[in-house]
Amino acid sequence: MNPSYYVILAAALFTIGAVGVLIRRNAIVLFMCVELMLNAANLALVTFSRINGTLDGQIMAFFVMVVAAAEVVVGLAIIMAIFRTRRSASVDETNLLKY
Amino acid sequence: MHALATDYAHAEGMLSSFWLLIAIPLASAAILLLAGRWADRWGHLLGCASVGVSFVLGLIYFLELRNLPADARNGGLSLFTFVPVADLRIDFGLLFDPLSALFVLLITGVGFLIHVYAIGYMAHNPPDQRHENSATTRRRFFGYFNLFVAAMLLLVLGNNYVILYIGWEGVGLASYLLISFWYLRPSATTAGKKAFLMNRVGDASFVIAIFLMFATVGSVGFATVFSEVDRMTSGVTLALGLLLLLGACGKSGQFPLQAWLPDAMEGPTPVSALIHAATMVTAGVYLIARSNPIFDANPTAQAFVVGVGVTTLLIGCVIGCAKDDIKRVLAWSTVSQIGYMFLGVGLGGAAYALAIIHLLAHGFFKAALFLGAGSVMHGMNDQVDIRRFGALWTYMRITWATFGVAWLAIIGIPPLSGFFSKEPIITAAFERPGWQGWVVGLGAMIGAGLTAFYMTRLFVLTFHGPKRWTDDIKHPHESPPVMTVPLIFLAIGSAVAGGLMATPVKDWLNPVFGVEGAAEAEPVLNHAAITLLSIVVTLVGALIGWWLFRDGTALEPQPAGPVVVAARNNLYLDAVNEALFEMPGKYLTRALVYFDNKGIDGLVNGLAAGIGGGSGRLRRLQTGFVRTYALSMLGGALLIAIAFLVVRLA
Numbered sequence: 001m002n003p004s005y006y007v008i009l010a011a012a013l014f015t016i017g018a019v020g021v022l023i024r025r026n027a028i029v030l031f032m033c034v035e036l037m038l039n040a041a042n043l044a045l046v047t048f049s050r051i052n053g054t055l056d057g058q059i060m061a062f063f064v065m066v067v068a069a070a071e072v073v074v075g076l077a078i079i080m081a082i083f084r085t086r087r088s089a090s091v092d093e094t095n096l097l098k099y
Numbered sequence: 100m101h102a103l104a105t106d107y108a109h110a111e112g113m114l115s116s117f118w119l120l121i122a123i124p125l126a127s128a129a130i131l132l133l134a135g136r137w138a139d140r141w142g143h144l145l146g147c148a149s150v151g152v153s154f155v156l157g158l159i160y161f162l163e164l165r166n167l168p169a170d171a172r173n174g175g176l177s178l179f180t181f182v183p184v185a186d187l188r189i190d191f192g193l194l195f196d197p198l199s200a201l202f203v204l205l206i207t208g209v210g211f212l213i214h215v216y217a218i219g220y221m222a223h224n225p226p227d228q229r230h231e232n233s234a235t236t237r238r239r240f241f242g243y244f245n246l247f248v249a250a251m252l253l254l255v256l257g258n259n260y261v262i263l264y265i266g267w268e269g270v271g272l273a274s275y276l277l278i279s280f281w282y283l284r285p286s287a288t289t290a291g292k293k294a295f296l297m298n299r300v301g302d303a304s305f306v307i308a309i310f311l312m313f314a315t316v317g318s319v320g321f322a323t324v325f326s327e328v329d330r331m332t333s334g335v336t337l338a339l340g341l342l343l344l345l346g347a348c349g350k351s352g353q354f355p356l357q358a359w360l361p362d363a364m365e366g367p368t369p370v371s372a373l374i375h376a377a378t379m380v381t382a383g384v385y386l387i388a389r390s391n392p393i394f395d396a397n398p399t400a401q402a403f404v405v406g407v408g409v410t411t412l413l414i415g416c417v418i419g420c421a422k423d424d425i426k427r428v429l430a431w432s433t434v435s436q437i438g439y440m441f442l443g444v445g446l447g448g449a450a451y452a453l454a455i456i457h458l459l460a461h462g463f464f465k466a467a468l469f470l471g472a473g474s475v476m477h478g479m480n481d482q483v484d485i486r487r488f489g490a491l492w493t494y495m496r497i498t499w500a501t502f503g504v505a506w507l508a509i510i511g512i513p514p515l516s517g518f519f520s521k522e523p524i525i526t527a528a529f530e531r532p533g534w535q536g537w538v539v540g541l542g543a544m545i546g547a548g549l550t551a552f553y554m555t556r557l558f559v560l561t562f563h564g565p566k567r568w569t570d571d572i573k574h575p576h577e578s579p580p581v582m583t584v585p586l587i588f589l590a591i592g593s594a595v596a597g598g599l600m601a602t603p604v605k606d607w608l609n610p611v612f613g614v615e616g617a618a619e620a621e622p623v624l625n626h627a628a629i630t631l632l633s634i635v636v637t638l639v640g641a642l643i644g645w646w647l648f649r650d651g652t653a654l655e656p657q658p659a660g661p662v663v664v665a666a667r668n669n670l671y672l673d674a675v676n677e678a679l680f681e682m683p684g685k686y687l688t689r690a691l692v693y694f695d696n697k698g699i700d701g702l703v704n705g706l707a708a709g710i711g712g713g714s715g716r717l718r719r720l721q722t723g724f725v726r727t728y729a730l731s732m733l734g735g736a737l738l739i740a741i742a743f744l745v746v747r748l749a
Contacts, residue, residue: 098723
């Protein structure tokens, strides 16, 4: 199987995630899109590792998973805090910090 | 200073302490001004005593000087090095020579009599000045008075131009303080400022002359500068002469800087007497007489001095004829008499001494006239309008008699002083070659006739004719002895000083002015004829004055021809000053204010507004939406990636 397909898949997943972050309003969906982008990056890392024949990329993917897990904890806590005060998970309503 | 040959011999013996002349009045001024109310009760006595002691000392030094051989009659004194900067070394040096000795005697002698008179005159404050205790006012007054005398003594005793300049400025300061002495009167403070500012013009010119001396000679000492005169180009001597002349014009109230002097009448009357008789206005004459080698070296500069003198003496006479304020008439007569002195020093040669003799004689009779006027005002509730006097001679006999003597002296009736001091200057004026002799001589002679006219008018209107008093005056009174005794002394001086001084003072001063013997030029008219003619002109002027005003005058200003109206308005010279200097100055200031507001402030404020407005617009980028920030991050990351790719592919 040609490894470049995996690279194309990773790029597609990343683009979907990025567009989702930009256009969706629900904080949870936004969050899932971020996860999608992280996993796209992981897929790309693993693919490049396979192409180059070294283990560096795979080790890097583990690091990303750890960071992603920590990020999920903090991110969900923030979303919960916002939801409790505003009764809403829409990111467009939390726009007080502006000009 | 530089080389011994160009310095004055050090004063020996008794003379070595002549710095006391300045120190005593200065110390007294310091005590009076610093001691506060504690000195109120005896301050005026200390003020008089210090000047009196200075006079006695001056007399002793004068006699000491006279005992020296004629060619060694000068004593130098270097107290300390005043300015030691690289090449420039200026000593605080003093010089006591025949010229400064005469000035010292005039300043302290006449000054002492005026001080004594002021004890009586300043005993009570005028009605609009009762906010301060009279004794305090008088102590302050005597403090300034002593400062004035000390500054004037420093002026005439300095041995270089810088020391002379310090005294010069001290006199300016003291005159400012004294002219605006009644500081609650707006007219007095304005007059003080006017005097100070007009003097500044002359002072600036004098300072430039000092710079020029240092630039060309490298020194400002009299001896050094005068010994270098021969080596100067005629351009330098002309520049020095004209700059010194303008400086002298400022201090002496000569054309074109004459306007401050009549306004100086706002001060108390003894101040007018001191300014006009003993100090201040004589400083300009002293400066030119002292700088005689510079003026002798350049006939053009001398011609300018003569021109200024004749112009001013005629201006003073013409305006004096049209004024109704007793002190202003006297002030314009001072302007005109100083004009005679300038004429004298401008003629040069033997006429230097004539000018100094006229200056000394003038000191006596002008002091007598001013103090007499003060005495009249004292008895008439401070009235100064001669139209409201009349018939005072029976009420104030001493004032009348002393004023009368001074009046005859100033118009030059023989054998009183004025005849011996003014008539030789007129004769000397006729000695100028060619048409100049006629113009200058006739100008001086017409001046003498006009002087006789307006002084007679003043005298007749004040003391004779019908009573024209204001209603509040019932019994005018003679002044107390403390005021009349100085008047008597001054009247005696006015009567005899001129005759006594005429010959000896000339011999006494001629070494200073480098005049050996009397090689007189041939005047365009015969000497006897000039003398006779000037006496006739004087008598005619006086007779016309008496004839026109023997029955008094109208109480209100009368309509008059253009000449009289012009004279009443000071020949429009104030208007010229206003149009030429004041208005352009005002417009320049306004233009600068406009430029500052619109130009400079506009630039600064515009820049600030631009930055403020720009940042207000940039602020709008912060929308508060997370996705905006996410988009900008994505955009940034993409930009970096593209940049990498571009670099890679290129």
